[in-house]
Amino acid sequence: MNRSITKPTILPGFMELLPAEQIAFNQMLDTIRFNFERYGFIPLDTPTIEKAEVLLAKGGGETEKQIYRFTKGDNDLALRFDLTVPLARYVAQHFQELTFPFRRYHIGKVFRGERNQKGRFREFYQCDIDIIGWNKLSLINDAEIPAIIYSTFKRLGFESFTIRINNRKLLNGFFDSLGIQNNSGVLRVIDKLDKIGLAAVRQELEESGITGAALEALLKFIGIKGANAEILAVLQEYPIDNAEFQEGLRELSEVVWYIKCFDVPEANVAIDLTIARGLDYYTGTVYETILNDHPGLGSVCSGGRYDNLAGFYTKQQLPGVGISIGLTRLFYQIQAAEIIKFNNAATLTQVLVIPMGVGIEEAIKVANRLRESGIIAESYFEEAKLEKKISYAHKLGIPYVVFIGEDELKKGLLSLKTMATGEQSALNIEEIIEKINHNLR
């Protein structure tokens, strides 16, 4: 056929994986999902396309520039750019049918038409958990969220990571006590401490009009370091007569204490007074998660407490606390820095059944029997030389091959080859199942 060929490519900023990578990625997704479910979070799935006016109800800023927005017929449409706005819309829309506290997880793709740059994706997976209360929500939930993140990261295979925790009320109260008006401006500057260093923070603060005693007090405050108990002790003694500061301090102390009850080791949780997160969203506890050996990657899992989830969609007060893992970016970072070693198999198959000089029917029967025993099995049906059939198993990383030969079949035997060692033995089907199940589980 003399057909014109379109070059098969995808757009930059969109992640697409080869089989071995995809399997590793899915195992991470499964681990996250398993762990979210273990804590009683229920799954949620919302449309990828929503009404633009709904997704942009909050309006303004970066979001509007990044969003994929288009029309179809009379409809003004957009692709979701996070999973929090759809959650707010969902809870506001369905609250009469939901039970509170509403504990949901959502693992799905979100879309941001950012300028293309390394490590930035335009389409990526977010893995979110949130707990939404009706009018109010116990502070203990603020401790459960990092406990879930701790166990999730452990199960994902991360060795050394720190969940950094802070409280916005503490910061706001402290700024107020110094007479600082521009809270969000100051937050934005100190949030950059890790990136730009103390000298640059001092300079930026000065440029924003904070000088003299207030500046020194601020720099001293964000310089408070130590074990959690030490930081809390210093803060307890801080001479600040401000109700919001005191409430933030009480919350932070309580959350840190409850995190301990959840069996999270102290080494994995650190109060960090420079963490602020976002600007107009969080109202209490805030979290970031840092891989200790790769601090340059920044936070790989962030979130916090908000007073009111869905104010743009309902007058009902819906406080909540939640956190999000940006899995696509994290996966890319893990691969690039080889932070976790993945199995390189490009298949899930555990046994390849190869017929040799007998009918394919036997191969089908043997593969059926293996599958009934919970083993992932496939048969090689193509006409090919033996070495090509074995090479299929080898290239994909299938750990076992079963050969079905006429002579052995007469004795009720099959030939099992362990690909890693080359070892080959004549066994009956039940012996094969036992051996494989024993070795693979």
Added chain:
Amino acid sequence: MNRSITKPTILPGFMELLPAEQIAFNQMLDTIRFNFERYGFIPLDTPTIEKAEVLLAKGGGETEKQIYRFTKGDNDLALRFDLTVPLARYVAQHFQELTFPFRRYHIGKVFRGERNQKGRFREFYQCDIDIIGWNKLSLINDAEIPAIIYSTFKRLGFESFTIRINNRKLLNGFFDSLGIQNNSGVLRVIDKLDKIGLAAVRQELEESGITGAALEALLKFIGIKGANAEILAVLQEYPIDNAEFQEGLRELSEVVWYIKCFDVPEANVAIDLTIARGLDYYTGTVYETILNDHPGLGSVCSGGRYDNLAGFYTKQQLPGVGISIGLTRLFYQIQAAEIIKFNNAATLTQVLVIPMGVGIEEAIKVANRLRESGIIAESYFEEAKLEKKISYAHKLGIPYVVFIGEDELKKGLLSLKTMATGEQSALNIEEIIEKINHNLR
């Protein structure tokens, strides 16, 4: 705050589920995935957004009208409207890094901006498996695909369904032997037999210019009914000297025979000479799947063999065979017709831990211990009356509640309530774990 409220709604044609439904939907997704993986299919995930020129390489027709297409910056973009075009693009793009036969499954959302009508979705899940060969692909794969569909539908809980099978070569050869030119026009008409009936098919065929002996022969042919062996016997005796017909017949016979080798009961597979599927895509075996008690739903799972998957993207010949389940529509139909009964729980949680007159710490510890034993557990942290706490478990459908009271705790006991019976007993934590694991697994 005096903030304007945007009404929280989604667009028509987009499915969004409440928790109990979402859990049932996800269980179906999981079952399908588990079964696809059991047969050695590897997962694939492609971008939701692709270049419009790539997705529309084939061009023309309904697709172009339905597709969501838009620009962002200089890019002409579109949302995928099926999973087959992305597969073709993926294989053409990456074939040097893939091992053939390439067995992949893909479960994901696709997008079609159809006119809104009942049962039609603009965003829906497809669950696809395909096996792609390098230059050629054994016919036995055409038998494995319906075997996988059979076991998948059984595991999904469908009682009575038929996988209908036919072969396009058989049809084309037969039409040729009658001197019929407009093969695809005829296919389109006989494909409608189930919907419009024989009289209407006769009339449409006449209007398309097929009359006299050819018309009678055609109607007689599509009227051949019976068990598979009977139909094949009739076709063997059919006096047709046409190579394509004979090849189609040989293929159909072989595929039906191998399906039997895969342990698919005869009752679930029926040769149906009226099945044609699509128009310019399939070249050999074709499948449809009908729920016997709900024939009006049409095919719930369809597919077939194609000679060349990726001709728009590469000159490499890539034959394949595959099938697709449109899960969103199927789920909607199952719900509406109550074809499968779902559990109504709006949660995955198996135990709710309620602290009573003791510190929350104890509840956290007990829930931790339950989770370590593989039980999905959550604690009720909110301040509320006891009846409200129990009502939370009741509304969600949590099967067990554990109360932690001060007096019992001193004796090392907890109180386990079985919600279905109201039965309550004082047990230690290990006894509780044993009882719940015994009852729930």
